[in-house]
Amino acid sequence: xxxxxxxxxxxxxxxxxxxxxxxxxxxxxxxxxxxxxxxxxxxxxxxxxxxxxxxxxxxxxxxxxxxxxxxxxxxxxxxxxxxxxxxxxxxxxxxxxxxxxxxxxxxxxxxxxxxxxxxxxxxxxxxxx
Numbered sequence: 001x002x003x004x005x006x007x008x009x010x011x012x013x014x015x016x017x018x019x020x021x022x023x024x025x026x027x028x029x030x031x032x033x034x035x036x037x038x039x040x041x042x043x044x045x046x047x048x049x050x051x052x053x054x055x056x057x058x059x060x061x062x063x064x065x066x067x068x069x070x071x072x073x074x075x076x077x078x079x080x081x082x083x084x085x086x087x088x089x090x091x092x093x094x095x096x097x098x099x100x101x102x103x104x105x106x107x108x109x110x111x112x113x114x115x116x117x118x119x120x121x122x123x124x125x126x127x128x129x
Contacts, residue, residue: 026054029064033093040067051075051083066090 026038038057044050047069054067054077066089067075074089 024050024067024069026057027066027068027090028057028061029066029090030096034096035090035093036096051077055081055083 024040026040028036028038030036040050040053044053050067050069054065054075058065058077058079059081062079064079065077067077068089069075071089072087074086076084076086
């Protein structure tokens with residue numbers, strides 16, 4: 001998990017912003033307070049292409065997503081196709097690992113969700129989970 005904050009690596013930091021070296025990053029909101037970081041495909045270099053990817057991911061999963069382009073540059077994308085620019089990327093909460101583990105604000109890794117049941121559709125193995 002290179003490039004994600006130490007909290008996401010379960011060593012105790014409380015911030016949830018991706019490190020600068022990892023922009024752009026797609027942050028998917030599983031439920032309020034629980035997020036999953038996803039890499040943006042490297043072949044997407046244009047901002048509009050990245051936003052389109054974020055919108056498609058949001059729609060496919062039925063979940064809110066945020067394309068974070070920098071510490072003060074983010075596009076919030078809804079599953080209905082709407083988008084909103086913000087200078088405040090998501091922060092706080094727990095990080096849901098791609099393997100289903102949860103990295104919580106206290107830095108501990110848990111198998112069960114500390115946030116309650118997850119809504120939306122989890123990606124299948126065929127979708128590159």
